[in-house]
Amino acid sequence: MTKIAIAEPSILLRTGLEQLLHELPDAEIIFSTDNLSSLYARINALHPDILIVNPLLYDYAKRATIRAEFDNLPNLRLIGLVTSYVESQHQRQFAGVIELNDDFQRIKSTLNQVTNSLQSDGDEPDTDPLSDREKEVLVCLSKGLKNNEIADTLNISVHTVITHRKNIVRKTGIKSVAALTVYAILNNLIEEKDII
Amino acid sequence: MSTIISNLPQLSPKMKMADAINQYHSLLTVLPRLGIPLGFGEKSIEQLCSEHHVSLPLFTLIGRIYCQEDYYPTANELQQCPMTDILQYLVSSHKDYLENKLPHIEQHLHTQLASMDKKYITLISNFYAEFRKEMEKHFRYEEEVIFPYLRQILSEQEATESATYQKNTFHQQHDDIEDTLNDLSNLLLKYIPAEISPVERVDMLLDVYALSNDIARHAMMENRILVPYIQLLESKRHD
Numbered sequence: 001m002t003k004i005a006i007a008e009p010s011i012l013l014r015t016g017l018e019q020l021l022h023e024l025p026d027a028e029i030i031f032s033t034d035n036l037s038s039l040y041a042r043i044n045a046l047h048p049d050i051l052i053v054n055p056l057l058y059d060y061a062k063r064a065t066i067r068a069e070f071d072n073l074p075n076l077r078l079i080g081l082v083t084s085y086v087e088s089q090h091q092r093q094f095a096g097v098i099e100l101n102d103d104f105q106r107i108k109s110t111l112n113q114v115t116n117s118l119q120s121d122g123d124e125p126d127t128d129p130l131s132d133r134e135k136e137v138l139v140c141l142s143k144g145l146k147n148n149e150i151a152d153t154l155n156i157s158v159h160t161v162i163t164h165r166k167n168i169v170r171k172t173g174i175k176s177v178a179a180l181t182v183y184a185i186l187n188n189l190i191e192e193k194d195i196i
Numbered sequence: 197m198s199t200i201i202s203n204l205p206q207l208s209p210k211m212k213m214a215d216a217i218n219q220y221h222s223l224l225t226v227l228p229r230l231g232i233p234l235g236f237g238e239k240s241i242e243q244l245c246s247e248h249h250v251s252l253p254l255f256t257l258i259g260r261i262y263c264q265e266d267y268y269p270t271a272n273e274l275q276q277c278p279m280t281d282i283l284q285y286l287v288s289s290h291k292d293y294l295e296n297k298l299p300h301i302e303q304h305l306h307t308q309l310a311s312m313d314k315k316y317i318t319l320i321s322n323f324y325a326e327f328r329k330e331m332e333k334h335f336r337y338e339e340e341v342i343f344p345y346l347r348q349i350l351s352e353q354e355a356t357e358s359a360t361y362q363k364n365t366f367h368q369q370h371d372d373i374e375d376t377l378n379d380l381s382n383l384l385l386k387y388i389p390a391e392i393s394p395v396e397r398v399d400m401l402l403d404v405y406a407l408s409n410d411i412a413r414h415a416m417m418e419n420r421i422l423v424p425y426i427q428l429l430e431s432k433r434h435d
Contacts, residue, residue, distance in 0.1 A: 172376075172382065174382050175380040178378065182319055182387075185316060192315050192318070
């Protein structure tokens with residue numbers, strides 16, 4: 001369930017948008033408001049995933065830095081509800097933009113996109129190659145050694161072996177020892193004759 | 197992957213089969229398993245099901261599983277679909293995996309291996325052979341232990357103690373199959389050297405991804421349809 005908050009001064013737009021969002025099975029409106037002070041009071045207590053906000057709620061001088069207003073909520077995604085001309089550099093701070101003449105289809109796809117970007121978050125891709133230590137652990141694994149045997153061989157704790165193994169799986173995307181062995185051979189870390 | 201709402205039209209009995217397949221390509225693999233041949237012109241799902249003696253509730257259940265990421269059938273939807281139909285479909289999927297899908301991927305693999313250094317060949321073919329054996333074992337277990345037990349509940353005889361199934365068996369074993377396919381696609385994508393039959397490799401990867409998706413759906417059929425169905429029947433029997 002995606003938790004959505006709405007901040008829009010016009011009652012027509014606010015209720016209209018609420019009505020549309022009610023039709024989405026995976027979206028839940030946790031609050032909606034027409035002013036900033038109530039927005040700030042509630043957003044910190046209720047932690048929505050997405051805030052749909054009309055930039056006109058902010059003075060012109062502040063309009064470029066709306067995202068920065070919510071720095072304390074790093075997981076919050078902002079969608080701009082654009083009802084009149086807003087400069088394109090102001091629009092860039094939003095994860096998505098809903099415009100007055102958008103049809104329902106388009107609004108749904110904007111919400112989908114922003115929701116999907118929520119899920120991929122917190123999972124920084126790791127582009128580092130395997131470290132020397134990880135390669136050593138991998139070689140031991142390919143030779144059929146168990147965690148405690150690897151720990152003895154490399155003079156490290158079993159706990160450390162497990163951490164290395166987790167990192168190997170995370171970096172390569174390969175889970176099984178059989179496939180990791182193929183990886184080790186393809187990368188010339190071991191010779192075929194070393195495998196039992 | 198959960199999306200707020202799907203923009204695509206929902207599958208319905210009146211929908212043209214061609215429209216359904218054009219919209220949801222992955223459903224294509226389901227047709228031969230149900231004995232629905234291609235070349236169906238403008239016929240609707242409903243018409244084709246009745247022509248080929250496929251239960252419409254079964255097709256609807258399978259269709260929803262393939263097209264709707266977050267679909268869980270209601271008890272009512274389950275009861276409309278005879279369990280024997282579901283089991284029969286699962287068995288013909290197993291057959292399709294073993295007789296068509298896996299040999300096809302294996303063919304791709306041999307083409308890859310043909311242009312590789314000799315030292316890799318045994319290793320990679322062993323890896324694949326091992327995977328295939330695991331899959332056969334898993335399907336055999338379902339067909340020889342789990343499904344007969346279910347048929348027994350169906351015929352309302354008391355099930356023997358030894359046949360008690362483990363709900364978690366389904367989950368764990370399917371995860372393993374998906375993991376292995378995932379390992380395979382990562383090896384192909386990331387680590388087999390660039391110069392080795394690149395065109396064929398893309399084809400092979402597409403096939404592995406498609407199979408992986410299909411097996412995930414197959415697992416959903418068992419986890420979201422079969423398991424709740426068994427619980428439903430068992431709870432009735434205890435009443």
